[in-house]
Amino acid sequence: MIQVSVCGPREATQQDLANAREIGRLLAERGAAVICGGYSGVMNAVAEGSASAGGLVIGILSQHTKTDSNPHLTVAIPTGIGEARNAIIALAGDAVIVVGGSWGTLSELALARRRGATVVQIGGWRISDSSGKPVSGVIYADTPEDVIDRTGLFA
Amino acid sequence: MIQVSVCGPREATQQDLANAREIGRLLAERGAAVICGGYSGVMNAVAEGSASAGGLVIGILSQHTKTDSNPHLTVAIPTGIGEARNAIIALAGDAVIVVGGSWGTLSELALARRRGATVVQIGGWRISDSSGKPVSGVIYADTPEDVIDRTGLFA
Amino acid sequence: MIQVSVCGPREATQQDLANAREIGRLLAERGAAVICGGYSGVMNAVAEGSASAGGLVIGILSQHTKTDSNPHLTVAIPTGIGEARNAIIALAGDAVIVVGGSWGTLSELALARRRGATVVQIGGWRISDSSGKPVSGVIYADTPEDVIDRTGLFA
Amino acid sequence: MIQVSVCGPREATQQDLANAREIGRLLAERGAAVICGGYSGVMNAVAEGSASAGGLVIGILSQHTKTDSNPHLTVAIPTGIGEARNAIIALAGDAVIVVGGSWGTLSELALARRRGATVVQIGGWRISDSSGKPVSGVIYADTPEDVIDRTGLFA
Numbered sequence: 001m002i003q004v005s006v007c008g009p010r011e012a013t014q015q016d017l018a019n020a021r022e023i024g025r026l027l028a029e030r031g032a033a034v035i036c037g038g039y040s041g042v043m044n045a046v047a048e049g050s051a052s053a054g055g056l057v058i059g060i061l062s063q064h065t066k067t068d069s070n071p072h073l074t075v076a077i078p079t080g081i082g083e084a085r086n087a088i089i090a091l092a093g094d095a096v097i098v099v100g101g102s103w104g105t106l107s108e109l110a111l112a113r114r115r116g117a118t119v120v121q122i123g124g125w126r127i128s129d130s131s132g133k134p135v136s137g138v139i140y141a142d143t144p145e146d147v148i149d150r151t152g153l154f155a
Numbered sequence: 156m157i158q159v160s161v162c163g164p165r166e167a168t169q170q171d172l173a174n175a176r177e178i179g180r181l182l183a184e185r186g187a188a189v190i191c192g193g194y195s196g197v198m199n200a201v202a203e204g205s206a207s208a209g210g211l212v213i214g215i216l217s218q219h220t221k222t223d224s225n226p227h228l229t230v231a232i233p234t235g236i237g238e239a240r241n242a243i244i245a246l247a248g249d250a251v252i253v254v255g256g257s258w259g260t261l262s263e264l265a266l267a268r269r270r271g272a273t274v275v276q277i278g279g280w281r282i283s284d285s286s287g288k289p290v291s292g293v294i295y296a297d298t299p300e301d302v303i304d305r306t307g308l309f310a
Numbered sequence: 311m312i313q314v315s316v317c318g319p320r321e322a323t324q325q326d327l328a329n330a331r332e333i334g335r336l337l338a339e340r341g342a343a344v345i346c347g348g349y350s351g352v353m354n355a356v357a358e359g360s361a362s363a364g365g366l367v368i369g370i371l372s373q374h375t376k377t378d379s380n381p382h383l384t385v386a387i388p389t390g391i392g393e394a395r396n397a398i399i400a401l402a403g404d405a406v407i408v409v410g411g412s413w414g415t416l417s418e419l420a421l422a423r424r425r426g427a428t429v430v431q432i433g434g435w436r437i438s439d440s441s442g443k444p445v446s447g448v449i450y451a452d453t454p455e456d457v458i459d460r461t462g463l464f465a
Numbered sequence: 466m467i468q469v470s471v472c473g474p475r476e477a478t479q480q481d482l483a484n485a486r487e488i489g490r491l492l493a494e495r496g497a498a499v500i501c502g503g504y505s506g507v508m509n510a511v512a513e514g515s516a517s518a519g520g521l522v523i524g525i526l527s528q529h530t531k532t533d534s535n536p537h538l539t540v541a542i543p544t545g546i547g548e549a550r551n552a553i554i555a556l557a558g559d560a561v562i563v564v565g566g567s568w569g570t571l572s573e574l575a576l577a578r579r580r581g582a583t584v585v586q587i588g589g590w591r592i593s594d595s596s597g598k599p600v601s602g603v604i605y606a607d608t609p610e611d612v613i614d615r616t617g618l619f620a
Contacts, residue, residue, distance in 0.1 A: 003230055033230050058213065058230055064246055064270070064547055075158055075188050075213055077232070079243045080547035082529055083421055084397035088234045091219050101439060103424040103447070110417035111393055115219070125445060128436050129411060135435060137413070219392055235392035237374055238576055239552035256594060258579040258602070265572035266548055280600060283591045284566060290590060292568070313540055343540050368523065368540055374556055374580070385468055385498050385523055387542070389553045398544045401529055425529070 001056075002032040002153050005093025007109065008042025008124075009102030016100035016123050020045035021052075022144035023097060023122075028055025030154050035060060035092045037085070038069045038076055042099045047072035060085050060092065087111050095151035098138075101125035113137050120150045156211075157187040157308050160248025162241075162264065163197025163279075164257030171255035171278050175200035176207075177299035178252060178277075183210025185309050190215060190247045192240070193224045193231055197254045202227035215240050215247070242266050250306035253293075256280035268292050275305045311366075312342040312463050315403030317396075317419065318352025318434075319412030326410035326433050330355035331362075332454035333407060333432075338365025340464050345370060345402045347395070348379045348386055352409050357382035370395050370402070397421050405461035408448075411435035423447050430460045466521075467497040467618050470558030472551075472574065473507025473589075474567030481565035481588050485510035486517075487609035488562060488587075493520025495619050500525060500557045502550070503534045503541055507564045512537035525550050525557065552576050560616035563603075566590035578602050585615045 004027055008020055024046035027034050034050045037043045038059020047057045051072040059073040064080030079085045086104060090096060090111035098109050101124035112119045120139045127135045141147040148154060159182055163175055179201035182189050189205045192198045193214020202212045206227040214228040219235030234240045241259060245251060245266035253264050256279035267274045275294045282290045296302040303309060314337055318330055334356035337344050344360045347353045348369020357367045361382040369383040374390030389395045396414060400406060400421035408419050411434035422429045430449045437445045451457040458464060469492055473485055489511035492499050499515045502508045503524020512522045516537040524538040529545030544550045551569060555561060555576035563574050566589035577584045585604045592600045606612040613619060 001230070035230075035232070056211075056230065058232070060232070075156070075190075075211065075230075077190070077213070077215070077243065077247045079549075080246050081236070081239075081243070081394070081549050082397065082545035082547070083400075083424055084236075084391070084394040084544075084546050086417075086421070087392065087394035087397065088232065088236070090393075091235050092232045101445070103420045106437070107396075107417045107420035107424060110413045110420060111396070114393055114413040114417060123440060126438050126440060126442070127416070128438065130433060130436060132436070135411070234394075236394050236549070237390035237392070237552065238555075238579055239389075239391050239546070239549040241572075241576070242547065242549035242552065245548075256600070258575045261592065262551075262572045262575035262579060265568045265575055266551070269548055269568040269572060278595060281593050281595060281597070282571070283593065285588060285591060287591070290566070311540070345540075345542070366521075366540065368542070370542070385466070385500075385521065385540075387500070387523070387525070387553065387557045390556050391546070391549075391553070394546075398542065398546070401545050402542045 002094055003035055003092065004032050004151065005035040005089050005096045006046040006099065007089060007096065007105050008099035009105050010039060010041035012041040012100045016042055017045040019122050019144050020099045021049035023099065023147055024049025024055065025053045026144055026148045028053035033058060035089060037089060038073055040070060044070040044072065060089050083107065091115060093117065095120065095153055097147055097151065098124055109138065118151060120147050122147050157249055158190055158247065159187050159306065159308065160190040160244050160251045161201040161254065162244060162251065162260050163254035164260050165194060165196035167196040167255045171197055172200040174277050174299050175254045176204035178254065178302055179204025179210065180208045181299055181303045183208035188213060190244060192244060193228055195225060199225040199227065215244050246270060248272065250275065250308055252302055252306065253279055264293065273306055275302050277302050312404055313345055313402065314342050314461065315345040315399050315406045316356040316409065317399060317406065317415050318409035319415050320349055320351035322351040322410045326352055327355040329432050329454050330409045331359035333409065333457055334359025334365065335363045336454055336458045338363035343368060345399060347399060348383055350380060354380040354382065370399050401425060403427065405430065405463055407457055407461065408434055419448065428461055430457050432457050467559055468500055468557065469497050469616065470500040470554050470561045471511040471564065472554060472561065472570050473564035474570050475504060475506035477506040477565045481507055482510040484587050484609050485564045486514035488564065488612055489514025489520065490518045491609055491613045493518035498523060500554060502554060503538055505535060509535040509537065525554050548572065556580060558582065560585065560618055562612055562616065563589055574603065583616055585612050587612050
């Protein structure tokens with residue numbers, strides 16, 4: 001099945017949370033599994049959205065137990081490898097969706113681009129070179145539907 | 156849902172493969188997800204057994220792509236962390252089942268015992284101290300049904 | 311001893327390489343060990359600079375062997391965990407220095423900030439929120455001496 | 466420089482500790498760096514032995530800070546990846562020496578053999594197949610000098 005990683009911060013804006021929930025729902029409707037970090041904020045919202053539509057959600061947890069994982073995960077994978085698990089989230093999706101901004105989220109975005117994955121972002125941070133010119137490689141979308149379309153996975 | 160890690164070698168005996176297939180089937184019947192390494196041999200057999208009964212199987216791959224993963228996985232997680240992913244397999248199960256023996260399998264068994272997990276083994280290697288006395292901590296079972304029972308997860 | 315992680319791209323500008331070499335030299339003079347990714351570009355330049363002044367350099371390699379590691383490392387640690395090793399580089403320094411920009415480098419910067427480390431950057435990329443306002447948390451320096459001073463480790 | 470991983474339990478026998486200390490000293494005398502887990506017991510003893518002879522010791526820590534690392538390390542690398550760091554210790558040595566037995570130690574031995582490394586053991590656990598026949602692949606030595614000789618690195 002198609003699997004899509006969805007990244008975003010624990011402390012998210014209401015807009016980010018609404019976007020994540022809708023993205024989760026849309027992915028479930030299209031039959032795609034969601035991979036996420038498994039905790040609160042955007043991770044919880046995308047899992048909740050997917051679960052509400054009967055979708056499959058895998059949480060790749062940083063901790064070595066399931067403590068604090070959100071209740072919407074189909075399967076929780078406690079990795080025990082800390083933030084290094086961000087590299088796994090960045091690898092595990094056929095595309096990577098970024099909702100909102102934080103340092104952890106930025107690391108996932110960067111690791112996804114490092115491997116050459118399609119990265120679609122809504123909200124969140126922007127990256128430019130030292131002259132102020134945007135660094136290319138991230139697709140910016142305006143709505144959850146647009147995010148899904150621009151992954152290129154559901155044509 | 157209950158999730159059980161099943162470990163075993165790529166190059167397995169016919170008995171190991173038959174045991175793994177039946178263990179996969181029994182876990183699916185009991186509604187438990189299977190976590191495995193995602194490649195061939197015992198990993199393929201347990202996945203095939205689970206899938207044959209409609210079960211959920213997560214493959215935690217050592218490589219950074221899905222190349223060579225077996226076709227019975229519901230979701231394949233390419234970790235890119237090599238054999239360090241054995242530590243994740245050892246953590247991710249509510250219990251850990253070992254079918255057959257190899258160095259990779261032994262590392263998973265040892266890491267599972269390191270965290271204090273219930274480990275049930277069928278076939279495979281044995282561990283003793285330097286005086287030849289068996290090291291305690293692994294439960295040995297004789298049949299797939301016995302393996303499932305002795306995990307203590309389905310009482 | 312004080313240990314400082316130095317991150318930067320394989321494909322670096324001449325300015326980045328000169329900066330990295332000088333930073334390596336200055337760290338060695340101050341008795342600090344350098345932690346780096348161990349390959350070419352900025353990683354090679356900082357190692358060369360440190361080694362030229364008799365410094366200790368540890369390369370944390372992504373691959374599972376020492377292949378392609380640069381010749382200036384005192385010790386090369388082949389981790390076999392791929393880009394997840396960036397999380398280790400981000401953790402291992404008492405401060406983290408960033409020289410130049412790339413996706414891999416950005417992931418190290420982000421992981422270092424995720425843990426709250428002091429991050430001092432020269433050259434490279436900039437991060438802003440969606441309104442164009444710079445995200446705080448990274449110290450920008452203009453010269454190698456300034457980079458060293460602003461780590462706060464050698465007062 | 467030659468680098469040798471030395472593995473062993475936190476809770477070790479007096480004999481294991483004496484052996485580890487002497488192995489550390491001998492490795493330093495031969496100009497080899499020691500890689501170890503960085504905490505107490507055998508890890509502390511081998512580091513102490515190496516440091517007593519002016520050797521270089523790298524501790525690959527499971528935790529994300531240097532807390533509880535032993536005082537004899539030249540450089541401590543906090544990985545934050547938990548027991549998955551055992552895979553790094555198993556990879557990082559040109560040979561792997563095992564002193565004493567524990568589940569964590571066994572995982573390092575198994576991961577070292579998984580990659581085909583030379584593994585020399587003194588004290589500790591034994592591995593046999595289900596018929597009781599020893600599994601080949603580990604070299605057993607009787608004295609610290611014998612351990613060093615049988616790594617084959619100092620001929």
